[in-house]
Amino acid sequence: MNTRPTAATPTPRPRIAALPVYSRAAGSASVRWRASSNESTVAPSPAIRAAVARAAAHAHLYPSLAGDDLIAAISERMGVREDQVVVGGGSLALLQLALTAFTGPGTEVIHAWRSYEAYPILIGIADAQAVPVALDHEYRHDTQAMLAALTPRTSAMLICDPNNPTGTALPPRRLRALLDAVPSHVLVLMDRAYQEFDRTEPDAAALVAERPNVIVFRTFSKAYGLAGLRAGYAIGSPEVMRAVRATAPPFGLSAVAEAAALAAWSDREHTRHIVDTVTESRETFRRALGERGLFTPDSRANFVWLPVGDRAEALQAACVRRGVSVRAFAGEGVRVTVGCPQAEAAVLAAVDECGDRAASAAQ
Structure with missing residues (x-):
């Protein structure tokens, strides 16, 4: 029988041990579309x-x-x-x-x-x-x-x-x-x-x-x-x-x-193509959300913020069921990367499933 005492393991600095962990989007490894990481939807030229x-x-x-x-x-x-x-x-x-x-x-x-x-x-x-x-x-x-x-x-x-x-x-x-x-x-x-x-x-x-x-x-x-x-x-x-x-x-x-x-x-033309793809999708997506009564702040990025409050995780789950990952921040909202019409259609279907609950939370 091994009677040696258990050796102590190295201990990190207290600040390092207390660091928050970078979150992962639910379902990002199994969905068809990934709208959770703000990646470009356009492949390299x-x-x-x-x-x-x-x-x-x-x-x-x-x-x-x-x-x-x-x-x-x-x-x-x-x-x-x-x-x-x-x-x-x-x-x-x-x-x-x-x-x-x-x-x-x-x-x-x-x-x-x-x-x-x-x-x-x-x-x-x-x-x-x-x-x-x-x-x-x-x-x-x-x-x-x-x-x-x-x-x-x-x-x-x-x-x-x-x-x-x-x-x-x-x-x-x-x-x-x-x-x-x-x-x-x-x-x-x-x-x-x-x-x-x-x-x-x-x-x-x-x-x-x-x-x-x-x-x-x-x-x-x-x-x-x-x-x-x-x-x-x-x-x-x-x-x-x-x-x-x-x-x-x-x-x-x-x-x-x-x-x-x-x-x-x-390759400036390719960059313009990426930017144009994003800006066109962004405004189309925001209009569609507005038609559903869901307010979104004016986005200048390649994503849209849905401030749905405590419905964030429910909306994320509904998106995953429709094959698209988004990034939920519990109690605050959902971030959706834009640039893929199919992914955005899936998110809109999830918003429709959540119905008035998501829209009222964003008011």
Whole structure:
């Protein structure tokens, strides 16, 4: 008989052990259509697929140290210096680098809520304190409340615009007023993952040029249709981006992802096709929901927010029964990725099944 005492197992930091878990959409592995992850419904173009194949043929070699070719291409089009650009495995990975560089124990990070559910996780990993601020009655960032949340411990403010999961965006004037009111020593982290779907998008290069404390994060996952390859970029002042770059691991962007991102960056017609597909579906879907008495906020993203309150999980279940996954947030609402008419028809059938209960909950 083994009489050795049971060995203790390694224990994570308390903050890590207490982190929330990123949620999964119900039924996403078994449904016919996936409208739960804000992916593009349009496959990569032939030019992008060819670039991926060429890069994959050399997968035995390391990629460039920092994604040099992609940095050069972004720098040229955006009109910024190369030392103002950092690329990596998705905008979320870059956001983690920035939080690591500029926040930490004893600091606070202000962010809207509900917003992207990864934010409290990333802030916790950085060992900073998340300060959530409720959205306003229009499901937008409450700019005055966010400014009122500033304290001497505030090291950063996170702005998700257009906001995930509500799809709402601040009018450019309100956004600029918010940025102007944030103290210059507080880093502003602007998550613009859905910028291409917003026809009133602010100029990222101009925002950074005017405000050295701003970093703008962008992704190739949405309008460029590369969610499965994980590529993103961030733009900021040279001084701020030097600190972000210092926290980045070498070879953080795979050669295949960089090749795909470069091809997508050049294939503007394909990007326009993705954006047009989304915007047309988005407005058609919102009209159909409105005809059913279900209010939805004005979305500037590739999804629509259904604020159905405590009917969220019932509506999600009804969608799964009809072969489409959506993302439910219990007690708040349901987010539906748009761009596939068949998936949207299935969601509308689920809304019809839930009937007046869903519509009344959204009033």
